[in-house]
Each structure stands twice: as structure tokens, then as C-alpha cells.
Amino acid sequence: MRTALAIARKELAVAFTTPWAYAVFTAMAALSSFFFVSLLEQFQQVQALAREHGWSRLPPDSVVYRNLTDGVVVQLWGVVLIITLFVAPFLSMRLFAEEKRQKTFALLLTTPVRPVDIVLGKYLGGLGLIFVTLGLTLVFPVLLSVVGSGTNGPALEWPTVLLGYGAVLLWGATCMAVGLFISALTESQMLAAFLTFTVLLPWMLLRGVALSTAEPLRSFLNYLSFDTQLQGMIQGVLEVQALVFFASVILFSLLLTHRAVEAQRYA
Amino acid sequence: MPITENPIIEVRNLTRRYRDRVAIQDLSFTVGEGEILGLLGPNGAGKSTTMKILTGFLPPSEGSAKVAGFDVSTHPMEVKRRIGYLPETPPLYPELTVHGYLTFVAALKQLPGRAVRAEVERVAGLTGVSDVLGRVLQNLSKGFQQRVGIAQALLGSPPVLILDEPTEGLDPAQRAELRALIRSLAGRHTVLLSTHILPEVTVTCQTVLILHQGRVVAHEAIDTLAKSHGQAENASLEEVFIKLTAA
8 A cells, every 4th residue: 555655646746747737727727717707697697687577487497596506506516527527538648658658667567566556556646636626626616605695594505515526526536547547558648538538428428329219228328327427416416326336437447457457467 | 507506596498479479489597696697699689578577577478487486477576576677768757856766666665664765875875876866857867867777776675686788878987887886786686687788798797698589599607608619718708799699
């Protein structure tokens, strides 16, 4: 375990000296604040309409705009999920690919480090990176609860906000696990990023495919879709099924990575 | 072939194929404890492959290799604990400082936490990189990078050192220093080094192993090499080498 932590620490030290990580942080901060501002504007518009005509005369789906939690933060988490899908491959791509290209992989494989420690260390380093990236978005709910005020009680329902944020972190952890495995298969960072993206995106969009199929395939595809699994938690409903689903995807990816690292010796 | 007492490296009928190409074929040799063995051979003779198998980086296709009594295939961890390895390309992370890098390798080798600082300073002193400990690896010259690679192999004083072309990229003065360093390790460490600079071998090594097309063509103490291959006693290593690898 000590070597795993040393590898994770090295991963973070290297990442924070390269411009890549900062580019990703900037992208996340810029995109999420752009969407945050437009979501706020939308929220204000609906609120203004409601004051003029009353909630009962607005379309039924505008009910989510009655409070800041559902009207802004939950929507924002939904957007952050999509941004994560686009930026995570750029964080995970170098984890193994760079070691192979630089020939430093030989160092990991010829020192007395077990493959499981290599995989765990790499994954922990990757988790550190994605959590820092996602940590930037916590500023928005904090801002809302400091500046905003509700008609009765605090502006935000923190349990809902935090559970939604938990879903965002879980999704980030899943993206990194899949990216880690793909990075272990190639020397090329570009290829690793591209392949990770082409695996994650259709998987996310599986729900759309499910719509045009018949039962029982439909339920099956729906169950496999990242999007379906995340919906409940994002809205503040803790679902054991979703937790199990993502834990399995992560564990399975790590097992595959472990196989890939071991198989390296037989390349 | 010299008979070695207390062999620390034992290679038996070792064969390695890459798909259809045979890199080394039926290789057998032993290296005694404290010996310095020079591995010679033209490019593509199988020097690096042999070293990669001994370090547990590549599995053999056939045959066995043992280091300190442990088989590389069945007890890779025990073998790796006893080996310091410098690959052909020094495995450096360009973004790290020399100190950060050596500390990281010390952690990979699981040296006890308290000893790391002193150990990093010791190997830095031995390889002459003490003055650049704070600098970032990618800004160092090739010579310094090579020396950091050697420092990394020396961390934790492993009983066996496997150095793949350690003098690559060094200037003549640095080469002389490195030769002196390697000679000073004799007795306490067993060193297996590969090179294609022949005079290097004559001054550093006690024994040479010449590979040609994946086979052993000579394994001899330096002093007796010329004689046993039918050359004049004062024939240089170069002459013997050319004769043996001419086929």
C-alpha cells in the first residue's frame, strides 16, 4: 500500500507541473460557470413570469424552478456530468500511456512492486486529479447559499445538493477507471483519450437507443445506461442499485487494468 | 568456460523468441558472487533481451534464470528485491527533480522511510549528482541523466547490478569515473554490464561473455581469452571479438 501511495503522489506531482492539468481545470471552471450563469438567468425569468401570472398558469414542467436547489443546482450537476465526460479522458490518458512512451514502465516492472499496487497507485492519482477538477464546481452552491435567501429557511437544501454532488464524483471516478484501463493498452496518449471518449459517450447515451427498442431489451439497455443510473442520485434520491452499478463498473475496469499490466510482461 | 563458485546468477538453456524471431537461443552461463561480467556482442546479439529476462521484465520462452537462488518466473518479487537495473534508456520522469525522482524510486524499492534521505545522498555522492539534486530532470544534460539512472540502480545497495550500456552518453572523463565506480563495487556487488566499447571491458571486467546471434561464443576470464581462441597471447580484445563474431 505504501508503494501505491508513492505512485499516486508521483502522479499528482507530475500532473501539477504540466500545463495539461491546468488546461483541464480552466476548461471545467469556464464551462461550468458559463452554464451556471445561464441557468440562473433562466431561473430568474421563470420566477418573474410566475410572479406575474401565478405558478398555476405556467407549463407543468416549470415546477422545478420553484426553488434554487431543483431549478439551478440539480440542473448544473447534470451539465457538469457532461463536461466531465469530455475532460476526464484528457486526465486519464497519460496515466499508463506516458509511462510506456517514456520507458519508465520498465522501472515500475523491475522494482519489487506488485501489479495491484501499480494499478491502485495510478487510480488513486487519477482520482485525485478528477476530484480537484470537480471540486472547482462546489463554489457555485456555496455562492448561492451565501448570496441567495429562501422564503422559508436557507436558500438551498444541502442534503439534495450534496447527494447530487456525490453522483458527480461517482461519475468522475467511473470515467477515470475506464480511462485508466484504456490508457494501459496503448503508448499513445491521443489514442487513449479518443478511445476513452468513444467508450464513455455511447454508454452515456444508451438511454436514447433504448427508446427505440422493444422490451425486454429496452429495460436492459436502460439499466446499463450511465444516464439512467445517475438520474436518481442527481435529484437527491439515494439508490443502492446505482451505487452497486458504478462500483461494479469501477471494479471491473480496475481488474481489467490489472490484467493488462500483468500481460505487459508477455507482450 | 570458467567454473564459478557460489553462482549468484544462473542461466540455463534460456531461449527467447519474439514471434518467429529468435533473440537468444539456448543460453547457459553462471556469474559468481562479486564478479564483474562484461556482456559483449554486436547490435542485436541478445544482450538487452538477456538482461530484461534476468530483471523479470520479460519472461523467457524456454529455460530458466535464477538470481540468488530465486527463479525469475516463479519468484519475481524476490529477484526484483535483489537487483538494481539500468535499462538502455534511463527510466526518468522528465518533470521530477533529481531528488524527487530518487526518493520515488526509493519508495518503489520499499526502503525504510528513515533511511531514504541518507541513501539518496549516498548514491548521489557516488554518481556525482549531489550538486544537481534540486534540478528538474528534463533540463539536465544526457551525461547527468545517465548518472541519475545509475544512481537509481544503486539505491538500496542491491547485491546484483544489471547495467545496460551504462557509459552511453558520458564524456571520456565521466567514463573513467564510472569505470572506477564500477570497479570499486566489485566484491560487494555482482555486476553484469553490457557495452560495445571494447576497451571499457578490458579495464572494468574480470570476465567477458560474448554473444553472437543469440548464442554464447565465448565466456572467459579476460586474461585467457586470446589464448584459448587460438590467437597470439597479446592479441587485443577487439581482434578476438571480430574473429568470434565474423560468422
